[in-house]
Amino acid sequence: MFYLQKMAVGFYGKWRQNAYFRNSYFLINKYFYMQVWKDYQARHKDRFLDELLELLRIPSVSARSEHKDDMLRCAEMVKQRLLDAGAAIATVYPTAGHPVVYAEKMIDPTLPTVLVYGHYDVQPPDPLDLWHSGPFDPVIKDGKIYARGSCDDKGQFYMHVKAFETLVQTNTLTTNIKFCIEGEEEVGSPNLAKFITTHKDLLRSDVILISDTAMLSMENPSIDVGVRGLSYIEVEVTGPNRDLHSGVYGGAVANPITMLAKMIASCHDDNNHITIPGFYDDVVESSPEERAMMAKAPYDEEAYKADLGVTALWGEKGYTTNERTGIRPTLELNGIWGGYTGEGAKTVLPSKAYAKISTRLVPNQSSKVITEKLLAHFESIAPAGVTVKASEHHGGEPYMTPVDSKAYRAAASAIRETFGKDAIPVRGGGSIPICALFEKELGVKIVFMGFGLDSDNLHSPNEKFDIFNFYKGIETIPFFHKHFAGA
Numbered sequence: 001m002f003y004l005q006k007m008a009v010g011f012y013g014k015w016r017q018n019a020y021f022r023n024s025y026f027l028i029n030k031y032f033y034m035q036v037w038k039d040y041q042a043r044h045k046d047r048f049l050d051e052l053l054e055l056l057r058i059p060s061v062s063a064r065s066e067h068k069d070d071m072l073r074c075a076e077m078v079k080q081r082l083l084d085a086g087a088a089i090a091t092v093y094p095t096a097g098h099p100v101v102y103a104e105k106m107i108d109p110t111l112p113t114v115l116v117y118g119h120y121d122v123q124p125p126d127p128l129d130l131w132h133s134g135p136f137d138p139v140i141k142d143g144k145i146y147a148r149g150s151c152d153d154k155g156q157f158y159m160h161v162k163a164f165e166t167l168v169q170t171n172t173l174t175t176n177i178k179f180c181i182e183g184e185e186e187v188g189s190p191n192l193a194k195f196i197t198t199h200k201d202l203l204r205s206d207v208i209l210i211s212d213t214a215m216l217s218m219e220n221p222s223i224d225v226g227v228r229g230l231s232y233i234e235v236e237v238t239g240p241n242r243d244l245h246s247g248v249y250g251g252a253v254a255n256p257i258t259m260l261a262k263m264i265a266s267c268h269d270d271n272n273h274i275t276i277p278g279f280y281d282d283v284v285e286s287s288p289e290e291r292a293m294m295a296k297a298p299y300d301e302e303a304y305k306a307d308l309g310v311t312a313l314w315g316e317k318g319y320t321t322n323e324r325t326g327i328r329p330t331l332e333l334n335g336i337w338g339g340y341t342g343e344g345a346k347t348v349l350p351s352k353a354y355a356k357i358s359t360r361l362v363p364n365q366s367s368k369v370i371t372e373k374l375l376a377h378f379e380s381i382a383p384a385g386v387t388v389k390a391s392e393h394h395g396g397e398p399y400m401t402p403v404d405s406k407a408y409r410a411a412a413s414a415i416r417e418t419f420g421k422d423a424i425p426v427r428g429g430g431s432i433p434i435c436a437l438f439e440k441e442l443g444v445k446i447v448f449m450g451f452g453l454d455s456d457n458l459h460s461p462n463e464k465f466d467i468f469n470f471y472k473g474i475e476t477i478p479f480f481h482k483h484f485a486g487a
């Protein structure tokens with residue numbers, strides 16, 4: 001049976017540019033496509049997984065300079081895997097930071113071109129002692145792959161590589177496919193903008209497809225229609241010119257940690273609104289219709305709390321949990337330090353205290369404007385007795401994708417084919433800073449087809465990715481290409 005299918009599909013591949021064959025094929029294609037892809041994937045599924053595990057063993061931590069060689073090794077492996085999958089060209093492009101891997105297979109310039117974006121770098125694994133197994137020593141337990149990067153984003157971009165392989169090896173490619181897999185997403189993509197602007201022709205495409213987000217659940221498939229923007233600052237508070245004896249000087253000199261804590265606490269009012277002047281000025285309020293639509297997404301507050309181990313939720317008054325993490329901007333402390341944090345006690349009144357603070361932004365907030373407001377605010381509220389220095393880290397703009405585009409509809413159709421139900425459009429809480437820039441420079445829309453789950457512990461210890469989701473992504477993505485090509 002398989003050989004018959006293979007022959008039929010090979011025949012189709014040869015004649016796909018012929019309208020007559022394409023139309024007649026259309027009548028029976030669903031069965032063939034599904035069966036041929038299914039057969040191919042079933043025969044290679046163990047290898048697909050093994051290859052992902054090998055990729056996960058490379059500690060490609062972009063934030064740490066000691067991993068520079070690992071980053072290079074990882075980029076080379078991604079390049080080789082793309083060639084093995086069927087790319088005609090694959091290149092590691094050096095940048096001022098970590099390299100970008102580019103690959104393509106152009107079958108016909110008159111067919112639509114899909115650009116897949118992903119990232120091979122990962123977040124630092126700390127704190128290490130909270131991992132149940134080594135972050136770069138992937139372990140499979142209860143059908144889940146535990147490793148840093150398993151979901152964000154190696155496991156997810158690798159679904160595209162294997163979907164691409166499926167299409168090439170079964171001779172059923174109906175789109176041109178390009179890959180842009182970068183190595184600096186987790187540090188704010190500082191060099192990707194330059195890469196995009198200097199390689200516009202190379203990256204020319206009709207849609208950008210990204211799997212770096214999550215679904216509500218496998219029972220309730222969803223598509224992200226937006227991601228939030230980001231503004232990130234660091235605050236340094238300086239008091240006395242040296243660490244002091246807290247008995248001799250305590251009570252007489254402002255303690256930088258206390259002052260910093262007061263400043264931070266003042267950033268939210270009693271309703272948990274953010275108090276930075278002008279912070280909400282440009283926020284586009286969601287319509288009652290959009291909020292009503294969001295309210296339809298399944299949500300179990302007790303399960304949500306139980307999963308996180310919290311007894312109560314917290315957030316901006318007047319908004320639901322889904323709204324707080326989707327359509328509203330937020331301000332979070334990411335780290336705070338100063339004074340003595342070692343073993344035992346040391347009675348010290350420290351000279352300095354620090355905090356890392358980030359905000360998530362929604363349309364039409366601007367990362368640059370918010371960063372300026374944050375910096376000015378922290379310097380302006382410095383209490384007497386300390387000096388405050390605020391500086392900027394990376395940022396990114398919010399992004400929205402229209403649900404009436406051909407690309408969105410292709411993603412929705414693909415999900416309907418493999419999940420057997422309609423995807424719910426949702427607003428994602430995370431950020432993919434490069435989205436706004438991609439659209440500006442390449443003039444095309446982005447579609448998010450995430451197959452992760454919010455509970456995948458992204459950026460946390462014990463990051464995981466369900467093997468089921470990994471295979472489901474590989475199964476679904478070829479349908480996107482088929483529908484996007486109108487085949």
Ligand SMILES: [Zn+2]
Binds near residue numbers: 152153212
């Ligand atoms: Zn990511």
